[in-house]
Amino acid sequence: MAHPTIYDVAAAAGVATSTVSRAFSTPTRVSAHTRERVLAAAAELGYRPNPHARALFSGRHHTVAMVVSDITNPHYFELIRGAELRAKASEYTLVLVNAEESPRIEYDQIQRLVSSVDGFVLAASRLPDENLEQIASQRPVVLMNRELPGIPSVVLDHVQGCRQIVEHLVSLGHRHLVYLAGPRNSWMAATRWSALRTAAEGHGIRMERVGPFTPKVSQGGAAADGALTTNATAIVAHNDLLAIGVVQRLAQRGVRVPEDVSVLGFDNIFASDLCTPSLTTLGGAHVEVGRAAVEILLDMATPNGKTRTPPRVLLPTELVLRGSTGAAPSA
Amino acid sequence: MAHPTIYDVAAAAGVATSTVSRAFSTPTRVSAHTRERVLAAAAELGYRPNPHARALFSGRHHTVAMVVSDITNPHYFELIRGAELRAKASEYTLVLVNAEESPRIEYDQIQRLVSSVDGFVLAASRLPDENLEQIASQRPVVLMNRELPGIPSVVLDHVQGCRQIVEHLVSLGHRHLVYLAGPRNSWMAATRWSALRTAAEGHGIRMERVGPFTPKVSQGGAAADGALTTNATAIVAHNDLLAIGVVQRLAQRGVRVPEDVSVLGFDNIFASDLCTPSLTTLGGAHVEVGRAAVEILLDMATPNGKTRTPPRVLLPTELVLRGSTGAAPSA
DNA sequence: AACCAGATGGCAACCGCTTGCCGTCAGGTT
DNA sequence: AACCTGACGGCAAGCGGTTGCCATCTGGTT
Structure with missing residues (x-):
């Protein structure tokens, strides 16, 4: 049959x-x-x-949707992997959606799925707060690498991490840093900038920002040129992809890394260890972020969990020192 | 409401x-x-x-499942991206499953989803032929990077590609090659080996195989050591991850790449361009593979498409020459 | 003016499963 | 021996749509 x-x-x-x-x-x-x-x-x-027939009556689909703002970024693989792992462990199905960096696509896709999944985990959502709140009122939502009061989230502790970055650079003698900003509607970009600036102020050094840039290797050229005009001795790029592009451009222009200028990234993607020079970067347990987010979501989907105050999980970062940072030029 | x-x-x-x-x-x-x-x-x-209520009656879920043998491998992300893109374009939902290199997990997950999706795209499935046939008898199935008569598939033309690899190496003076094999139950591994051997025979040069190896960076050490014992002057690794591991190990052992030995990989992953030396590799339009597979699947799910003979799409590969291959040592 | 076809809307059964409610029956009470 | 109780199984009404079939209504034919 x-x-x-x-x-x-x-x-x-x-x-x-x-x-x-x-x-x-x-x-x-x-x-x-x-x-x-x-x-x-x-x-x-x-x-x-038949799970659908079951869902029809119970309203529970045993399915969660993960929405990723840009699947092109290898960094998200880790999140996806963690999410998939956790979902599978509870026999939940994981639906994957790529928002292609477009808030509209992101919103539309979520609405399309709203009646067929038990909840959403949103990775680095580009949606405005109001939209998130509205979605959260329809279905359980957990944010990854984004925060919004009232909505549970799992975030790597970038405030802490950015402080470490600044300390690292200060101890190497840098007194003038520049942050190459990520997308305008990225919560992470705003958070990093504010954390970096605060940390820099604390040490009495200069910190400026140029951008925003789409965080891809291909944007590294423009970003590097922008950074050089500031005369900063250390460049903190929004992520490793951008940092890699920056390093490439600097090599092209005959600027030595780290002798003339130091470069840092975020995410500790696989490639950051392989490029030349290897990249100093702020990493963390990204898989764990994915895992934790789905775990919270499943918890919320369970009747008794609903009422708890929304958890706000902060996972530790780790500053991975590699070849792209060094002593500030004595100039 | x-x-x-x-x-x-x-x-x-x-x-x-x-x-x-x-x-x-x-x-x-x-x-x-x-x-x-x-x-x-x-x-x-x-x-x-409500799509579920609709599916209950119509049996059509507007959902396809993509099963990946190992989500850890960045190579698969291209496939996933292509699949997601194509699914979204037709307003289909993409379910993602990671088989963690385990045929049992792969099979169980597929069975779990059989009544809730319209079909499966299987990336580098590790399942035995019989299982695939059985699944294909329940639901439309499209294979990626695997072939099986009677089941549609989308594959990069590795026979052609392997020929190019051998020609490349022969023209550099290599007369003795070694293939570092992938997993035992990988169709791709078998295909590459047979294509490489045939091509080598055609040129009258020696080709051997060591392995199998799990295609990860961490296995590169053992793989490199295995390769060195053969005295081959060129190493063709099952994929870029393994190749990167091999290169690292060779550096550790003081073997110069490409002066002493050449190394090649497959997949042209992002990192293969960044490592030192950069990796010569056989790439191809992986995103396109994902796209095409889902497209065929959607076609099969459409009444009129059912009867056609199962398409077997062969996409071109491209040999990307980089720094890890060079003239054979004159020894 | 009687007749007919096509267009349009409603009724109700059905997709596969869940669950409130009821009937039955066995075993234990007094 | 009459009575109560709990365990267990079945009936049937949904969950949210879809669709075959029928009723009605319209405008056009002859």
Whole structure:
């Protein structure tokens, strides 16, 4: 039989469909003997409950959607991996959506899925706060690498991390830094900038910002040129991709890294360890971010979890020192 | 209203539910005037058809599942990206499953989803032929980077590509090559090996194989050592990750690349251009593979497409020459 | 004026599963 | 021996749509 239903099983076992249903979902509700018979018949026919039919009644789909602002960025793989892992562990299905850096696509896709998933994990969402709040009022939402009061989130502790970055650079003698900003509507970009600036102020050194830049290798050229005009001795790029592009451009222009200028990135992507010079970068347990976000979401989807105050998980970062940072030029 | 249904819309528009349903799915079946009224009411209430309820009746879910044998490998992200893109273009939902290199997980997950998706695209499936055939008998299936008669597939033309690899190496004076094999149950590994060997024979040069290896950077050490024992002057690694690991190990052992030995990989992942020396590799339009696979799948899910002979799409590869290959040592 | 075809809308069954409610029956009470 | 209780199974009404079939209404034919 192609797709045996509960009716087929009931017929085969000689019981009512309700009994079959209960044999699966409320085992205590049927006698051991009957249950046995039903399960045997089900196994025989290769019956598998149809999750959609189930969802139709229960409203629970056993599915979560993960929306990624830009799937091109290898950094997100880690998040996706963690999310997939956690979802699978609870036999949840993971739906993947790429927003292609477009808030409109992001919003539309979420609305399309709103009635077919139990909740959303949003990675570095580019949506304005109001939209997020509206979505969160329809379905459970967990943010990754973004924060918004009232909505649970999992974030790497960038305030801490940025402080470490500045300390690292200060100890190398740098007194003038520049941040190459990420996209205008990126919460992360705003957070990094403010954390860097605060840390720099604390050390009494100069910190400026140029940008925004789309955080891709291809934008590194423009970003590097922008950075050079500031005469800063250390460049903090919005992420590793941009940093890699910057390093390439600097090499092209004959600027030595780290002798003439230091470069840092964020995310600690796989390639950052392989490029030349290897990249000093602020990393963290990204897989863990994905895992934790889905875990919180599943928790919210469970009746008893609903009421708790929205968790705001802060995961530690780690500053990975590599070849792209060094002592400030003595100039 | 939280989730208005067709009933709410019908009430608001003053028509029967069947009319509402038809206004959406069979517009010609209702008068323009009525249709207008219904759509207005629907818009007013923020009605969105519930895809599950729809699937329950129609059996079509507007969802495809993509199963990846190992999501850790950055190479697959290109495939995923292409698949996601194509699915979204047709308003299909993409479900992502990571098989973690385990045939059992792969099989179980597929079975779990069989009644909730319209079909599967399987990337580098590790399942035995029989399993694939059985799954294909339940649901449309498209293979990526794997072939099996009777099941549609999209594959980069590795026979052609391997020939180019050998020609490249032969022209550099290499007469003794070694292939560092991928996983035992990888169709791609078998295909590459056979294509490389055939090409080598055609040129009258020696080609051997060591392995299998799990294609990760961490396995590069063992793989490199294995390769060195063969005294081959060129190493063709199963993929770029392994190749990168090999290069690292060779550097550690003081073997110069490409002066002492040449190294090649497959996939042309992002990092292969950044490592030192940069990696000569066989690439191709991976995004296109993902796109094409989903496209074929959607086609199969359409009534009229069913009968055609299963397409077997062969996409071109491109040999990307970089710093890791050079003239054979004159020894 | 009687007749007919096509257009349009409604009724109700159905997709596969869940669950509130009721009936039956076995075993234990008094 | 009459009675009560809890365990267990079945009936049937949904969950939110879709669609075959029928009723009605319109305008056009002859």
